[in-house]
Amino acid sequence: MPELPEVQTLASQLNRLLEGREIEGAEILNGTLLETPRQELEKNILGKKIIRVLRRGKYLRIDLSEGWTLWFHLGMTGQLLLRLVSEALAPHTHFLLSFAGSNEQLLFRDVRRFGTIAFTPTAEDAFPRGVQNLGPEPEEWDPEAFATLFKTRRGRIKSLLLNQTLVAGLGNIYSDESLYRAGIRPLERAHRIARRRLERLHGAVCEVLEEALQWGGSSIDDYLHADGTRGRFQEFHQVYGRGGEACRACGTKIRTVKLAGRTSSYCPRCQK
DNA sequence: GAAGGCCTGGAA
DNA sequence: TTCCAGGCCTTC
Numbered sequence A: 001m002p003e004l005p006e007v008q009t010l011a012s013q014l015n016r017l018l019e020g021r022e023i024e025g026a027e028i029l030n031g032t033l034l035e036t037p038r039q040e041l042e043k044n045i046l047g048k049k050i051i052r053v054l055r056r057g058k059y060l061r062i063d064l065s066e067g068w069t070l071w072f073h074l075g076m077t078g079q080l081l082l083r084l085v086s087e088a089l090a091p092h093t094h095f096l097l098s099f100a101g102s103n104e105q106l107l108f109r110d111v112r113r114f115g116t117i118a119f120t121p122t123a124e125d126a127f128p129r130g131v132q133n134l135g136p137e138p139e140e141w142d143p144e145a146f147a148t149l150f151k152t153r154r155g156r157i158k159s160l161l162l163n164q165t166l167v168a169g170l171g172n173i174y175s176d177e178s179l180y181r182a183g184i185r186p187l188e189r190a191h192r193i194a195r196r197r198l199e200r201l202h203g204a205v206c207e208v209l210e211e212a213l214q215w216g217g218s219s220i221d222d223y224l225h226a227d228g229t230r231g232r233f234q235e236f237h238q239v240y241g242r243g244g245e246a247c248r249a250c251g252t253k254i255r256t257v258k259l260a261g262r263t264s265s266y267c268p269r270c271q272k
Numbered sequence B: 001g002a003a004g005g006c007c008t009g010g011a012a
Numbered sequence C: 001t002t003c004c005a006g007g008c009c010t011t012c
Helices: A004-018 A038-045 A143-151 A157-162 A172-182 A195-214
Strands: A023-028 A050-056 A059-064 A068-073 A078-084 A093-099 A104-110 A116-121 A255-259 A262-266
Touching (some): A004 A050, A004 A059, A004 A195, A038 A068, A038 A116, A068 A078, A143 A195, A157 A172, A172 A262
Antiparallel strands (some): A059 A068, A078 A104, A093 A104, A255 A262
16 A cells, blocks of 8 residues: 555666666556556657656656656555566566666556556646646645635545545555554544644654655555565555554554545554 | 445455 | 455445
8 A cells, every 4th residue: 555655765776876867668468547648658769867756745757868757656565676688577567768888677567456657748737637637746735724624624534635626645554553553433524523633643654654664565465666676665554554453652442434435544543 | 424346365 | 256455536
């Protein structure tokens, strides 16, 4: 489940590893993940240089020379890995980029195929719709404005945190962990939560994301760094994936509830 | 605002 | 054999 810290980790690594490289080949092994017409990409990507690799929400963005941008969304099980051309190709590989004068390739693989690839001009109005619809990044929100945003909504706080048009980058892991840290239950109606607690939630979100980033994100099932190593923040999860286990703070059993088809975990004692 | 669909591997 | 994981989009 690559969320903000996982995608940011990858973007930083790939930026360091790929900056300045010239694209010599692009192989689309499975076109179903491609949001852009195949010919559009094939016609325009060759010879372009990688200027920088960035993140926006859960999207990884690769800016190329001459005003083109390559986008990846990792869905649930997406991976971006560097491989030597001599290595065996892992199953479920959907896309390959090769570089001039290099025996390394960037590959995109995704077992469950919830991921997407897009190739667009580097212009806001040409970006994929999912990107255009994104709300501000968590740290871009002023805490008071963040509180107001939720104070005016009647939905469950957890569902709203997952809504990418409000705040970009949170998925199931970091919304649960943030709510735990802020002491708020996932099913609480947003407008019923006190302003200062919503401001505290904003602080919790920023803290959790920052710590996760420092540990290279969470590797649960499939998430890997570009070099194949794993993130370690899963070792510090307080509630996500810990249903039925004891809360590390108070010993109470972590409870799980279903919300819009997703599992939410929380401590009934620490979260009121 | 809520629910269903897409997709596959692994666990029950 | 069935269920579950959940990103995002579409439909109700």
